[in-house]
Amino acid sequence: MTLAYHLQIVNLLAALLLLISFAMLSQRRVVALVTLFAWQGAALATSTAIVAWSTDQHHLYYSAALTLLLKVIAMPWYFYRLVRKLNVNRVVEPMINIPTTMLIGIVLVIFAFNLALPISEISGTVTRSTLGIAMAIVLLSFLMMITRTKAIPQVIGFLAMENGLFFAATSATYGMPLVVELGVALDVLVGVFVLGIFIFQIRETFDSLDLKHMEKLREK
Amino acid sequence: MEIFWLLGIPLAGGVFLALWGSRRHAPEINALFSLATLLAAAALTHRIIEDGPMMVGAGWFFIDSFNVFLVALTAFVAFTTALFSRPYMRIEQEHGRLNDKRLRLYHSSYQIFIGAMLLALTTNNMGILWVAMEAATLATVLLVSLYRTPASLEAAWKYFILCGVGIALALFGTILLYFAAEKILGSGGTALLWTHLNGVKAQLEPTVLSLAFVFLLVGYGTKVGLAPLHSWLPDAHAEGPTPVSAVLSGLLLNVALYAVMRSKVLVDGALGTDMAGNLMMGFGLFSVVLAAFMIKRQTDVKRMFAYSSIEHMGLITFAFGMGGAVANFAALLHMTMHSLTKSAIFFAVGHATQKAGTQLMDDIRGLIKTNPTIGWGLMLGTIAILGVPPFGVFASEFLIITTAMHEHPWATPFLLLALGVAFASIFGRVQPMVFGETELPRLPHQPALAPVFLHLGLVLMLGLFIPPYLADWYRQAAELLGG
Numbered sequence: 001m002t003l004a005y006h007l008q009i010v011n012l013l014a015a016l017l018l019l020i021s022f023a024m025l026s027q028r029r030v031v032a033l034v035t036l037f038a039w040q041g042a043a044l045a046t047s048t049a050i051v052a053w054s055t056d057q058h059h060l061y062y063s064a065a066l067t068l069l070l071k072v073i074a075m076p077w078y079f080y081r082l083v084r085k086l087n088v089n090r091v092v093e094p095m096i097n098i099p100t101t102m103l104i105g106i107v108l109v110i111f112a113f114n115l116a117l118p119i120s121e122i123s124g125t126v127t128r129s130t131l132g133i134a135m136a137i138v139l140l141s142f143l144m145m146i147t148r149t150k151a152i153p154q155v156i157g158f159l160a161m162e163n164g165l166f167f168a169a170t171s172a173t174y175g176m177p178l179v180v181e182l183g184v185a186l187d188v189l190v191g192v193f194v195l196g197i198f199i200f201q202i203r204e205t206f207d208s209l210d211l212k213h214m215e216k217l218r219e220k
Numbered sequence: 221m222e223i224f225w226l227l228g229i230p231l232a233g234g235v236f237l238a239l240w241g242s243r244r245h246a247p248e249i250n251a252l253f254s255l256a257t258l259l260a261a262a263a264l265t266h267r268i269i270e271d272g273p274m275m276v277g278a279g280w281f282f283i284d285s286f287n288v289f290l291v292a293l294t295a296f297v298a299f300t301t302a303l304f305s306r307p308y309m310r311i312e313q314e315h316g317r318l319n320d321k322r323l324r325l326y327h328s329s330y331q332i333f334i335g336a337m338l339l340a341l342t343t344n345n346m347g348i349l350w351v352a353m354e355a356a357t358l359a360t361v362l363l364v365s366l367y368r369t370p371a372s373l374e375a376a377w378k379y380f381i382l383c384g385v386g387i388a389l390a391l392f393g394t395i396l397l398y399f400a401a402e403k404i405l406g407s408g409g410t411a412l413l414w415t416h417l418n419g420v421k422a423q424l425e426p427t428v429l430s431l432a433f434v435f436l437l438v439g440y441g442t443k444v445g446l447a448p449l450h451s452w453l454p455d456a457h458a459e460g461p462t463p464v465s466a467v468l469s470g471l472l473l474n475v476a477l478y479a480v481m482r483s484k485v486l487v488d489g490a491l492g493t494d495m496a497g498n499l500m501m502g503f504g505l506f507s508v509v510l511a512a513f514m515i516k517r518q519t520d521v522k523r524m525f526a527y528s529s530i531e532h533m534g535l536i537t538f539a540f541g542m543g544g545a546v547a548n549f550a551a552l553l554h555m556t557m558h559s560l561t562k563s564a565i566f567f568a569v570g571h572a573t574q575k576a577g578t579q580l581m582d583d584i585r586g587l588i589k590t591n592p593t594i595g596w597g598l599m600l601g602t603i604a605i606l607g608v609p610p611f612g613v614f615a616s617e618f619l620i621i622t623t624a625m626h627e628h629p630w631a632t633p634f635l636l637l638a639l640g641v642a643f644a645s646i647f648g649r650v651q652p653m654v655f656g657e658t659e660l661p662r663l664p665h666q667p668a669l670a671p672v673f674l675h676l677g678l679v680l681m682l683g684l685f686i687p688p689y690l691a692d693w694y695r696q697a698a699e700l701l702g703g
Binding site for chain 2: 057118119122123124138142145151154158161162165168169172173174176177179180183184186187190191194195197198201202204205206211213214217
């Protein structure tokens with residue numbers, strides 16, 4: 001029954017991922033948000049590695065290593081640097097207050113589990129029970145993107161969404177083919193790079209990273 | 221072999237121009253690389269016409285009559301746009317809106333953008349298709365914000381985030397597709413190959429595929445500019461440099477719709493119902509109607525034509541949604557016509573706004589007096605896009621509407637109303653811009669209007685006469701899409 005034992009760890013990590021998503025939703029400081037994002041990446045990498053080991057899917061090791069390298073080391077480091085350079089680590093109030101956001105989050109989790117139910121029934125993987133959590137992470141990150149008005153938190157929300165999608169891929173199918181995963185990782189990397197340039201442009205032009213200044217383009 | 225040239229040249233161009241793109245002759249080099257890409261596309265097209273559909277590179281690339289026509293169109297418009305951008309960007313530089321560094325970024329990203337679109341069109345792997353679509357978005361984000369004005373930054377940010385979210389949904393759709401495919405094709409790289417999927421599409425799990433299609437449609441549909449997911453499109457078109465508006469409108473939207481159609485073929489095979497088609501018809505019709513009424517309210521000329529792009533993409537999506545040989549034929553024809561005409565309009569509009577120093581339509585007057593070629597280019601382009609015969613847009617719109625009357629009569633009043641409203645508003649706006657009174661100065665460089673008349677000439681020719689091999693080609697592609 002070793003498999004069941006691994007499975008329990010994977011389930012534990014899945015629960016941890018969900019908790020981190022909620023923590024991110026309620027976090028007001030940018031630096032703490034980056035730290036949470038790094039932890040989310042770490043939990044994802046660990047769970048992917050355990051799934052790889054217990055099911056003998058070797059390509060998942062690469063995927064786990066990629067997550068570790070990009071989302072636990074490179075990107076948080078880059079974000080820390082960005083935050084320090086731009087000096088934007090102030091408390092930011094989200095658009096909707098945090099208790100309300102949490103309540104909406106809970107509703108989203110229930111919805112996600114319902115959405116995932118028919119798929120996980122068909123799935124043959126041992127990790128199918130975590131698919132609901134993966135969907136919930138995607139939706140919670142989406143919510144985070146909507147409720148934040150600052151540039152960096154929005155992007156962290158976007159990357160957290162990507163984490164959720166990777167987790168979904170692992171739980172439903174033991175990951176996508178390696179080429180695709182490499183391509184996706186490359187895109188994410190380039191995306192963060194583009195974002196870095198972009199944030200400096202925004203800063204130069206508006207003297208702030210608050211996206212509230214960017215609501216001029218509307219239909220009259 | 222041609223395929224490697226086709227993808228390699230833009231990539232090499234991107235690297236080359238990133239290193240040397242600020243030289244004096246960078247615009248010419250950019251055009252040369254685009255010309256080389258066009259030649260490679262022509263060679264590939266020739267090969268497909270001779271030998272029929274083929275797989276290249278151990279199944280990694282798949283070319284059939286559907287994507288080869290888009291490859292040819294993409295390479296062609298990319299080349300003419302590069303020709304147009306040569307004087308356009310020089311004038312912008314003299315107006316002080318750009319410096320050497322940004323011009324280098326522009327040239328390099330332009331090539332990479334074209335390369336990414338060609339990769340998306342030719343790849344056989346649904347996962348790589350996603351990767352290439354995302355790469356195409358990323359390559360254009362910094363182009364939209366090239367002028368670094370507050371409005372352009374806002375537009376670029378909106379484009380980045382909205383298309384990012386959209387494409388993330390498409391990734392989930394792709395994961396679901398892989399999930400269904402893996403059961404039949406086994407895990408590993410081949411399960412996402414479109415040709416493999418197409419072979420077993422009847423065995424794919426219908427519930428999973430219908431869910432996958434919803435995500436793919438919403439995801440890629442964001443990039444097609446389908447309402448209500450279109451809000452990035454007018455901003456990005458209006459605030460970016462005009463050559464970028466031309467390629468976004470003329471090419472990127474097509475490529476995104478191509479991704480939707482590849483998915484639709486699979487889903488139709490798995491479901492055996494009209495679910496995918498009905499969804500597309502719904503989104504398409506809504507886009508047509510919404511865009512037509514939004515056109516009426518615009519004051520910025522590029523924004524107005526951006527909404528017109530939403531309208532036409534909606535019409536094409538609607539036609540693909542109806543399915544069947546005739547509607548698919550019409551949709552493919554309309555894709556071609558819209559690309560050619562809309563990019564020609566953007567070329568003319570680009571020079572017109574440079575002359576007037578503004579994009580506000582009320583301040584652009586009397587183009588025909590100071591610069592008759594720009595004026596005539598804009599007027600003819602407008603007439604063409606509004607579907608006046610004998611231009612080709614008329615032929616494709618006529619086909620779409622008559623098919624709709626046959627198969628879905630309830631939709632025709634909406635279509636006709638929307639086309640009528642769009643006609644009245646666009647024509648009413650453009651007419652004074654072309655024929656009004658003015659005292660505007662001339663442009664410092666000779667504007668590049670050859671591409672405008674080349675495109676319009678092609679549209680006119682295709683409206684009067686479609687060469688038999690081209691018609692065959694469309695017919696084959698239309699049958700392939702089935703539905």
